[in-house]
Amino acid sequence: MNNFINIKQYGFSEMFSKEIPQDSPLEPARVLSQEKGFYRIITDKGEKLAEVSGKFRYQATFSSEYPAVGDFVLVNWNESGNSAIIESLLPRKSAFIRKAAGEPQQEQIVAANIDTIFLCMALNNDFNIRRLERYLSIAWDSGAMPVVVLTKSDLCDDLDYKLSEVSSIAFGLDIFGYDFNRRKWIQGTSAIYFRGKNDSVH
Numbered sequence: 001m002n003n004f005i006n007i008k009q010y011g012f013s014e015m016f017s018k019e020i021p022q023d024s025p026l027e028p029a030r031v032l033s034q035e036k037g038f039y040r041i042i043t044d045k046g047e048k049l050a051e052v053s054g055k056f057r058y059q060a061t062f063s064s065e066y067p068a069v070g071d072f073v074l075v076n077w078n079e080s081g082n083s084a085i086i087e088s089l090l091p092r093k094s095a096f097i098r099k100a101a102g103e104p105q106q107e108q109i110v111a112a113n114i115d116t117i118f119l120c121m122a123l124n125n126d127f128n129i130r131r132l133e134r135y136l137s138i139a140w141d142s143g144a145m146p147v148v149v150l151t152k153s154d155l156c157d158d159l160d161y162k163l164s165e166v167s168s169i170a171f172g173l174d175i176f177g178y179d180f181n182r183r184k185w186i187q188g189t190s191a192i193y194f195r196g197k198n199d200s201v202h
Contacts, residue, residue: 006044011113016072019090026074026087031067031112039067041075041084050075050084064097065089068109094143117142120149121166123156123177129165136170146170150177 010030020028029041029050041050050073052066060066067073072090096110096117117139121132132148139146148170153159166175 007042010042011070012072015093016090020074024074025076027077028090029073029075029084029086031069031071031073033069034067038083039073039086041073041086043075043077043084045077048077048084049082050086052086056086056088062106064095064107064109066109068095068112070112070114071109072113096138096142096144098138114142114144117144117146118149118176119146120151122152123150123159123162124152125155127156127162129162129169132166133169136173145173147174147176150175153177 007028007030012028012030016028020026027043027045029043031039031041032047033040035049038049038051041048052060053076067086067089071092073086074088074090076085076087078084092112094114095112096114097107098110099107119132119135119139121127136146136148148166150163150166156162163175
């Protein structure tokens with residue numbers, strides 16, 4: 001498995017390698033970003049732009065079946081071409097999903113194969129406990145572990161009340177933030193980021 005050593009730094013694990021046929025000539029890659037129909041991927045050979053194959057495009061029915069940031073895909077590196085060709089998508093272990101605007105039957109994959117989702121909520125006038133509750137529900141449905149990050153505590157006049165509200169819907173979760181007025185951490189200041197983990201901030 002030495003040929004996977006670099007991509008392992010990007011979360012590639014045995015769970016994904018088991019999904020690759022032993023006789024496959026294709027290379028595993030992770031999608032780093034999406035750029036106007038192209039994808040920036042990384043493999044053990046380095047970074048490169050990629051596009052889905054014609055067969056992939058023909059067989060995909062929904063937008064959620066296309067690669068998203070964080071996905072692992074199998075690619076033809078295409079040594080002589082400017083872009084690699086994405087031939088297939090490996091099964092996702094988690095997916096942060098939201099409904100596509102104007103298309104009630106379509107789902108948009110925001111990020112895939114993530115371990116931790118950091119949900120940021122300002123404690124100023126933009127604070128909305130129901131919105132945070134919706135985000136927590138989406139995070140739980142994704143298969144990743146949500147962590148609540150509270151910001152702008154220095155602009156909050158009722159910190160204790162809002163902390164109580166957040167704790168009531170995020171029971172048992174890490175809640176991360178800093179109280180600038182009291183010069184102390186709010187809660188959950190350790191063990192929320194690990195090397196090798198895949199994290200997403202929303």
